[in-house]
Amino acid sequence: MTMIRTVLAFLLASVLAGCGYNDIQSKDEGVKAAWAEVISQYQRRADLIPNIVNTVKGEANFEQETLTRVIEARAKATSIQATPELVNDAAAMAKFQQAQGELSSALSRLMVVVEKYPDLKANQGFQDLRTQLEGTENRITVARNRYIKATQDYNVLVRQFPVNLTAMVFGYKEKAQFTVENEAAIQKAPTVDFGGKK
Numbered sequence: 001m002t003m004i005r006t007v008l009a010f011l012l013a014s015v016l017a018g019c020g021y022n023d024i025q026s027k028d029e030g031v032k033a034a035w036a037e038v039i040s041q042y043q044r045r046a047d048l049i050p051n052i053v054n055t056v057k058g059e060a061n062f063e064q065e066t067l068t069r070v071i072e073a074r075a076k077a078t079s080i081q082a083t084p085e086l087v088n089d090a091a092a093m094a095k096f097q098q099a100q101g102e103l104s105s106a107l108s109r110l111m112v113v114v115e116k117y118p119d120l121k122a123n124q125g126f127q128d129l130r131t132q133l134e135g136t137e138n139r140i141t142v143a144r145n146r147y148i149k150a151t152q153d154y155n156v157l158v159r160q161f162p163v164n165l166t167a168m169v170f171g172y173k174e175k176a177q178f179t180v181e182n183e184a185a186i187q188k189a190p191t192v193d194f195g196g197k198k
Contacts, residue, residue: 072106080092
């Protein structure tokens with residue numbers, strides 16, 4: 001009788017060890033940590049923008065439309081609640097990505113327009129903010145890449161047999177991933193036109 005209990009205990013332990021529940025927990029926490037870093041870097045960028053806008057406003061005749069676009073894009077990006085649950089909702093993730101992409105575009109446009117203003121380009125305070133913004137953009141890229149990797153590891157795990165059965169029983173589903181906005185457009189080779197010169 002003791003031998004049967006020992007064998008059953010061993011079999012039960014083997015089944016539980018192979019079910020993947022602990023691995024799911026570990027990978028899920030990895031995704032949450034990577035997502036928290038992404039949000040932290042996006043927040044850092046959002047916090048820099050008011051200082052950049054205020055510095056640029058000091059330049060006489062600066063293009064108001066460009067400033068307005070940055071301000072509106074920041075407001076839209078920060079209005080989306082970037083909760084940990086966002087990674088479980090592909091539609092919400094897409095909306096978040098779109099808002100962040102619009103903010104990136106508005107900031108890029110602002111930096112291009114700044115080139116027309118020599119006094120602003122020479123302003124040390126603005127240059128410091130620009131350097132901080134560039135560093136933050138790099139941190140965003142690194143954080144996004146870590147999130148992409150963590151999410152990929154998690155999604156692969158919850159689709160593997162027999163872990164997929166455990167994931168199904170406990171309600172663990174694949175997490176939303178960052179996507180390319182217009183995948184078809186980036187797969188098309190660019191057109192080069194030299195203005196008809198031969």
